[in-house]
Amino acid sequence: MRNPWVHDDVPGAADSGYGGRVRLLGAIVWGTLLLGVGGTALLMGTGTVELALAAPLRSAVTYAVAGAVLVLLFPLVVRLLAVSRLLAAVSLLAGGWLVGGFVWSRESDRIRRLAPGDGALGGGAESLDGVIELIDALLALL
Numbered sequence: 001m002r003n004p005w006v007h008d009d010v011p012g013a014a015d016s017g018y019g020g021r022v023r024l025l026g027a028i029v030w031g032t033l034l035l036g037v038g039g040t041a042l043l044m045g046t047g048t049v050e051l052a053l054a055a056p057l058r059s060a061v062t063y064a065v066a067g068a069v070l071v072l073l074f075p076l077v078v079r080l081l082a083v084s085r086l087l088a089a090v091s092l093l094a095g096g097w098l099v100g101g102f103v104w105s106r107e108s109d110r111i112r113r114l115a116p117g118d119g120a121l122g123g124g125a126e127s128l129d130g131v132i133e134l135i136d137a138l139l140a141l142l
Contacts, residue, residue: 033068033072034072037069041065041069041102044062059107062107069095069098069102070095070099076095108132
């Protein structure tokens, strides 16, 4: 029985349709995304560029940049998974650590301001302050 989905009149070179301009366009799009998001994260993370926005909007921008970095990290981890599970796990942990450090460096002052504050948290405010100091020290060591 003949498969109706297989065509005999299709030339053999038809399977190489993903080459050439499509790969170039994909490389340009991914390179632009990587440079844009990576540059924004680097400039914002080092404090070179400070956005003159209200605190909630600045937090939203921080979380959007962190989310975009994680979205861009996902195809890299999937591709590395085909090479080695250990390499993929290390890159996933390193990416998570970098994104976590970026978010913590941007948001730690706001968390400190909101958490211990005026004693609204009750008796646990001191322990929360200790946890914040511990996280800050661990991220500084790594």
